Amino acid sequence: MKMIKSTLIILLFFFNLNPIKADENELQNKIAKNLRCLICQGQSVYDSDSEFANSVKLVIKKKLQEGSSEDQIYNFLTTKYGEWILYDPKFNKNTYFLWLLPLLIFLFGGAIIFKKLIK
Amino acid sequence: MKKKLISFAVFLSFVFVFIIFFKGLNKSNQYEPKSNILNIPEFTTITFFNKKEINSNNIFNQNKFYLLNIWASWCLPCKDEHSLLLNLSKNDKLDIIGLNYKDNQRNAKKFINELGNPYKKILLDKDGTTAIEWGAFGVPESFLIYQNKIIKKFIGPLDKNSYEEIVKLIQ
Numbered sequence: 001m002k003m004i005k006s007t008l009i010i011l012l013f014f015f016n017l018n019p020i021k022a023d024e025n026e027l028q029n030k031i032a033k034n035l036r037c038l039i040c041q042g043q044s045v046y047d048s049d050s051e052f053a054n055s056v057k058l059v060i061k062k063k064l065q066e067g068s069s070e071d072q073i074y075n076f077l078t079t080k081y082g083e084w085i086l087y088d089p090k091f092n093k094n095t096y097f098l099w100l101l102p103l104l105i106f107l108f109g110g111a112i113i114f115k116k117l118i119k
Numbered sequence: 120m121k122k123k124l125i126s127f128a129v130f131l132s133f134v135f136v137f138i139i140f141f142k143g144l145n146k147s148n149q150y151e152p153k154s155n156i157l158n159i160p161e162f163t164t165i166t167f168f169n170k171k172e173i174n175s176n177n178i179f180n181q182n183k184f185y186l187l188n189i190w191a192s193w194c195l196p197c198k199d200e201h202s203l204l205l206n207l208s209k210n211d212k213l214d215i216i217g218l219n220y221k222d223n224q225r226n227a228k229k230f231i232n233e234l235g236n237p238y239k240k241i242l243l244d245k246d247g248t249t250a251i252e253w254g255a256f257g258v259p260e261s262f263l264i265y266q267n268k269i270i271k272k273f274i275g276p277l278d279k280n281s282y283e284e285i286v287k288l289i290q
Contacts, residue, residue: 051220056251
């Protein structure tokens with residue numbers, strides 16, 4: 001009876017652990033997908049199997065295990081490699097044009113359509 | 120009037136596209152990371168020969184120039200720059216520290232035995248994470264350090280020009 005009980009407890013423990021691990025892997029993959037592999041052509045760190053990408057994946061894993069948040073990992077890698085490593089560049093004076101141009105084009109197009117409709 | 124305006128707009132957009140392509144295609148497509156690292160990163164690693172744990176504070180602690188060179192035996196360009204490193208190692212003002220990157224220990228030892236050892240210390244980076252701390256993205260790469268600050272970073276193998284630059288900088 002005791003044996004069954006302890007086996008059950010151990011099994012329960014493992015079943016409880018799996019979702020945590022799955023979450024961690026999911027976050028790890030998400031971060032790797034948002035990072036550019038700097039030595040590859042058009043591949044993310046997640047997609048690439050280069051030495052560089054594999055090391056970055058390891059760093060992400062280590063940082064997550066140490067309790068770093070997603071943003072902290074992005075910040076860490078940005079200080080090492082510059083903003084280019086991020087697929088989703090932050091909104092700052094270098095990226096105003098990048099972020100606002102589509103919106104401006106959209107507004108401009110909308111204004112033309114609006115003017116035509118009113119006519 | 121309207122026709123003129125349209126043709127002017129078309130002309131302007133052609134000029135715009137031409138400038139973009141002309142500038143873009145002339146630019147080198149090799150990306151050099153704009154690293155914000157000025158001070159050397161703090162890290163703990165293992166030494167190559169006696170497998171002792173060592174902290175970066177105990178490596179770059181003297182008032183002299185250091186050249187951290189990331190190398191591996193499987194990296195062909197590392198062989199090309201090795202003779203330059205051997206020449207640089209003769210300079211008293213400079214200590215060359217090697218960071219052996221993702222390498223097989225036996226091959227690395229063979230590499231050193233065959234080509235000579237320019238390194239004052241060799242550190243191990245088995246999984247490549249120490250190189251990430253340095254903002255490196257491949258081998259070979261070298262960092263010239265003085266008083267815990269990175270003065271110059273050399274991506275790729277050292278050549279005659281970078282060799283002369285280092286010699287000039289440490290004088």
